[in-house]
Amino acid sequence: xxxxxxxxxxxxxxxxLSWIFQIVFLGIFVVFMFYGQRIQMYIMIREVEGSxxxxxxxRDEGRKAAINVIKEIGKPQVDPTAQxxxxxxxxxxxxxxxxxxxxxxxxxxxxxxxxxxxxxDVKLMAPQADxxxxxxxxxxxxxxxxxxxxxxxxxxxxxxxxxxxxxxxIMQVQMVLPLIMxxxxxxxxxxxxxxxxxxxxxxxxxxxxxxxxxDYEKTKVEKDIVVAxxxxxxxxxYILKAEGPGANVGKPGEAIKQIIEQNEGKISLAIVIDAAGxxxxxxxxxxxEGLGVAIGGPQVDKYKVEETALKYKxxxxxxxxxxxxxxxxxxxxxxxxDAADGVIERIKRLIRERTKEGDFVIIAGVGNSIxxxx
Amino acid sequence: xxxxxxMARRISPFLLAILMITLILSLASxxxxxxxxxxxxxxxxxxxxxxxxxxxxxxxxxxxxTRRRMLKLxxxxxxxxxxxECQKCGFKNVREFQRGDYVFKHTEDQCPKCNxxxxxxxxxxxEVKEKEKAKEAGYS
Numbered sequence: 463x464x465x466x467x468x469x470x471x472x473x474x475x476x477x478x479l480s481w482i483f484q485i486v487f488l489g490i491f492v493v494f495m496f497y498g499q500r501i502q503m504y505i506m507i508r509e510v511e512g513s514x515x516x517x518x519x520x521r522d523e524g525r526k527a528a529i530n531v532i533k534e535i536g537k538p539q540v541d542p543t544a545q546x547x548x549x550x551x552x553x554x555x556x557x558x559x560x561x562x563x564x565x566x567x568x569x570x571x572x573x574x575x576x577x578x579x580x581x582x583d584v585k586l587m588a589p590q591a592d593x594x595x596x597x598x599x600x601x602x603x604x605x606x607x608x609x610x611x612x613x614x615x616x617x618x619x620x621x622x623x624x625x626x627x628x629x630x631x632i633m634q635v636q637m638v639l640p641l642i643m644x645x646x647x648x649x650x651x652x653x654x655x656x657x658x659x660x661x662x663x664x665x666x667x668x669x670x671x672x673x674x675x676x677d678y679e680k681t682k683v684e685k686d687i688v689v690a691x692x693x694x695x696x697x698x699x700y701i702l703k704a705e706g707p708g709a710n711v712g713k714p715g716e717a718i719k720q721i722i723e724q725n726e727g728k729i730s731l732a733i734v735i736d737a738a739g740x741x742x743x744x745x746x747x748x749x750x751e752g753l754g755v756a757i758g759g760p761q762v763d764k765y766k767v768e769e770t771a772l773k774y775k776x777x778x779x780x781x782x783x784x785x786x787x788x789x790x791x792x793x794x795x796x797x798x799x800d801a802a803d804g805v806i807e808r809i810k811r812l813i814r815e816r817t818k819e820g821d822f823v824i825i826a827g828v829g830n831s832i833x834x835x836x
Numbered sequence: 837x838x839x840x841x842x843m844a845r846r847i848s849p850f851l852l853a854i855l856m857i858t859l860i861l862s863l864a865s866x867x868x869x870x871x872x873x874x875x876x877x878x879x880x881x882x883x884x885x886x887x888x889x890x891x892x893x894x895x896x897x898x899x900x901x902t903r904r905r906m907l908k909l910x911x912x913x914x915x916x917x918x919x920x921e922c923q924k925c926g927f928k929n930v931r932e933f934q935r936g937d938y939v940f941k942h943t944e945d946q947c948p949k950c951n952x953x954x955x956x957x958x959x960x961x962x963e964v965k966e967k968e969k970a971k972e973a974g975y976s
Binding site: 480483486651658659660661669672676706707746792793794795796797798799833834835836 | 861865868887914916933935936937938939940941959960961962963964
């Protein structure tokens, strides 16, 4: 049996302050033992709350920027605020994939309808805007729409986490938050680029094509795509890119398909140049070569090139310009701009190594042509 | 935007209260430590001083963390440059980006060297600070 004296030895022997310290530390220990997980959850909620606040700022900034630029360029008769708010809530329902047969064509149709609808809405909002400005405005609104969507999804998980007080609900959003914030920040900086018509990192492929086709006659083919016939190393190259300097990605897949079919498949080599996501540790503007169709986005264009290349047995090479997801949508970095000359050298080397003199080749610069002429 | 930043700069009263309590406790602990030393009790003195110094360091760190997060909320605007190239003599001139600039645009600017209106936009780019580049290079 413990005596009172023995028990009292476990307690602090000093003055009142020592008592207070001991009680405080014991209290902290007990609180952490029983409420540790809940405290952790509150910390996570606070963290998400901070990011949510920042996302709200970005969303509001995007909305405000879109309204201001429409008023400035489009000179509308009525206040476009209500139209912009309606635009920010747009959604598109992806086609049924339970029966995947023909999904590409259904997806292409949906994307065409979305594009036409967006362009029509922008024209209604900004009647005085020319074609280039309409494209830039459309992209500005799309960025604002993405920022709004990100904000709403994070807000949903934040409120759900608070409502259910479930660690796992809040944890799943807290874990991916750094990546989401990085993407949102990138889109936020893209707003300015689209408003002012500055070239963005995604346009790296288009820049290479623009440098190659400069001073040659261009013809407009498939939706928003320009093609130039350029002699390179004794071969004839069909160089194509989205029409600039407005924000455009066009349909490079359809254009490549048409060129191959027009030449009855007599294309010795197709080279696709595009910006590609870099891994952490890789340098921005690093160039890598590979095989296959380097076209991002909803895969429709990639599918078309693959189908046609298979039909006519055309080898497709890819050149990737490495960049961060943030660099892809923000104003083009100097390293990416400088990489274009290196890519041109690689294209010439590839043509010399893989084709014979007099052959026909296709060089496709894929990406957004904003701020890049031809 | 300014209103938003002002709102972001408001510190949570809960966090402020915790910080204040920790700060008071750490200062009291340091006082106790010094007091114990003067009363020839180095064992208690060291314990209290260590406790006080650690708590003070943690609360200061927390305070700076809060400040850093607040500063992060304001978005940085990076300068964009436009390079103009003379098609005749190859003279290059770098200036700040202006609305309407695009790559390969023929401008009305006069070449300072050959005095002809043959300046074309050669490039438009954003330069990233060396500090950020070094951070990116990391383990490459």
